[in-house]
Amino acid sequence: MARRLKDLKSVFAQWSSRVFSVELETGAPVYFGLQENRGGKAPLGFSELQQGHGKCYSLLVCSSDRIGREKFYWELKDKLLSDLPPGSDLTNMLSFLPDVKNSLIRGYFLKGNSDDSSLIERVLGHFEQHDPVLVCSYSEGEDNQQWTQHVWTNTESNLMGMTKEFYVVPTAAPTYHPSTLNMINSDVFYSLDEACDVLKKCGDIIPETTSVLRMLPSRANAGGKPDFPVVVIEGLDATGKTTLTESLRDTLGATLLRSPPQCLSPWRARFDQEPPLIRRAFYALGNYITAAQICQEGMKAPIIVDRFWHSTAAYAIATAVSGPVTDLPQDGSEVYRWPSDLLQPSLVVLLTLDPEERKRRLRDRGQTKTDEEQELDRNQLFRLRVEDAYRRISGPACVTVDASPSADLVLQQVLLLIRAKCHL
Numbered sequence: 001m002a003r004r005l006k007d008l009k010s011v012f013a014q015w016s017s018r019v020f021s022v023e024l025e026t027g028a029p030v031y032f033g034l035q036e037n038r039g040g041k042a043p044l045g046f047s048e049l050q051q052g053h054g055k056c057y058s059l060l061v062c063s064s065d066r067i068g069r070e071k072f073y074w075e076l077k078d079k080l081l082s083d084l085p086p087g088s089d090l091t092n093m094l095s096f097l098p099d100v101k102n103s104l105i106r107g108y109f110l111k112g113n114s115d116d117s118s119l120i121e122r123v124l125g126h127f128e129q130h131d132p133v134l135v136c137s138y139s140e141g142e143d144n145q146q147w148t149q150h151v152w153t154n155t156e157s158n159l160m161g162m163t164k165e166f167y168v169v170p171t172a173a174p175t176y177h178p179s180t181l182n183m184i185n186s187d188v189f190y191s192l193d194e195a196c197d198v199l200k201k202c203g204d205i206i207p208e209t210t211s212v213l214r215m216l217p218s219r220a221n222a223g224g225k226p227d228f229p230v231v232v233i234e235g236l237d238a239t240g241k242t243t244l245t246e247s248l249r250d251t252l253g254a255t256l257l258r259s260p261p262q263c264l265s266p267w268r269a270r271f272d273q274e275p276p277l278i279r280r281a282f283y284a285l286g287n288y289i290t291a292a293q294i295c296q297e298g299m300k301a302p303i304i305v306d307r308f309w310h311s312t313a314a315y316a317i318a319t320a321v322s323g324p325v326t327d328l329p330q331d332g333s334e335v336y337r338w339p340s341d342l343l344q345p346s347l348v349v350l351l352t353l354d355p356e357e358r359k360r361r362l363r364d365r366g367q368t369k370t371d372e373e374q375e376l377d378r379n380q381l382f383r384l385r386v387e388d389a390y391r392r393i394s395g396p397a398c399v400t401v402d403a404s405p406s407a408d409l410v411l412q413q414v415l416l417l418i419r420a421k422c423h424l
């Protein structure tokens with residue numbers, strides 16, 4: 001309880017400097033700020049959230065326990081939907097301090113539904129008392145222009161005389177998606193230690209983590225720089241990575257490895273169900289295990305790798321932001337830099353394919369897909385963000401190859417690249 005109160009107080013201390021963002025029906029965000037004095041109108045789009053029915057509410061998850069916070073937020077929407085009246089309309093909400101790293105907090109906004117406001121307030125009151133959330137309600141002034149945010153505080157978490165009523169006012173949209181503020185070592189990991197740190201803290205809630213961490217070779221056995229070239233093949237699913245990597249292995253007499261490595265297969269589905277922080281730490285660890293295998297096998301033969309760090313980073317970045325490609329962190333941003341402790345391949349090839357042809361290949365192959373792969377099909381913007389993120393990663397950057405010609409022509413094209421870049 002003391003920790004919860006401390007966490008709420010620390011977020012609340014800079015409450016009126018925060019920017020809030022709520023997703024509209026179209027997926028576009030409406031940004032708003034707060035001020036203590038009356039004056040000004042609520043931002044354009046805000047009254048759309050009310051849907052003509054009285055009060056709205058928000059819950060923001062505030063906790064300094066990273067794992068607990070991510071788990072709680074990950075499960076919160078389902079919990080809310082099961083407790084709130086049927087038909088309750090929840091949308092994603094964010095709050096952040098402009099340009100302040102790690103200041104992003106997430107939650108949900110409950111659109112207006114005056115029919116059941118007493119039940120709604122009972123449910124939200126329960127969350128407010130027992131869980132790491134800050135609950136607010138929003139009501140429209142009599143002039144139909146001014147909106148007030150009221151921060152709920154129960155007796156235990158009394159926020160000690162701080163102002164709890166604010167006026168909702170328009171504010172400038174940030175230059176880049178606010179998720180960028182919390183990306184480093186939460187969505188994308190830049191060192192083995194950071195990824196292991198998250199996984200070690202999950203031991204209590206995911207017992208399988210102990211077995212996963214045991215797959216990591218000791219640093220003494222991790223090996224040095226391989227003698228032979230290391231070629232990574234990247235791309236969205238069904239762009240032809242498996243087909244190409246197997247042909248390269250056979251043509252070059254190479255060893256074929258993949259990330260995540262085979263030894264992590266028993267636990268992959270388990271970690272795919274976890275929130276991004278834990279899931280990405282698992283894939284990050286997979287890259288380091290594959291790197292250790294590359295070092296060992298790369299002393300004997302050339303190495304071909306089916307997916308590596310480009311995939312881990314590109315999918316993570318593209319999932320953390322929503323909206324168009326322009327929402328991605330800017331080209332050259334630190335989020336695209338290669339981790340300094342991870343083996344750098346000699347060449348990274350990105351296979352690209354027209355979306356219709358990719359769909360056709362997926363249909364013909366007819367295998368089950370991960371949630372992220374299904375999202376690639378449904379969501380054109382997500383697909384564009386993943387492809388763009390791939391291209392922005394540096395050190396090494398990827399070389400794009402059009403994968404639409406026949407499998408043999410793609411192979412010849414990539415062999416030419418390998419011969420030019422790796423002197424094979």
Ligand SMILES: Nc1ncnc2c1ncn2[C@@H]1O[C@H](COP(=O)(O)OP(=O)(O)OP(=O)(O)O)[C@@H](O)[C@H]1O
Pocket residue numbers: 235236237238239240241242243244361362364365403404405406407408410
């Ligand atoms: N150049 C090509 N032309 C036509 N079909 C191809 C070509 N390359 C691969 N295919 C076919 O497309 C389908 C997907 O290819 P493949 O399994 O190699 O893709 P992938 O990138 O490894 O997919 P995933 O990431 O989902 O494992 C397969 O049925 C394969 O036979």
Ligand SMILES: Nc1ccn([C@H]2C[C@H](O)[C@@H](COP(=O)(O)O)O2)c(=O)n1
Pocket residue numbers: 237259260283286287307308309311312313315370372373
């Ligand atoms: N090194 C890797 C490999 C894969 N992923 C994630 C990204 C996608 O969600 C999914 C695709 O993998 P596939 O089905 O083609 O095996 O796995 C990653 O993050 N890092």
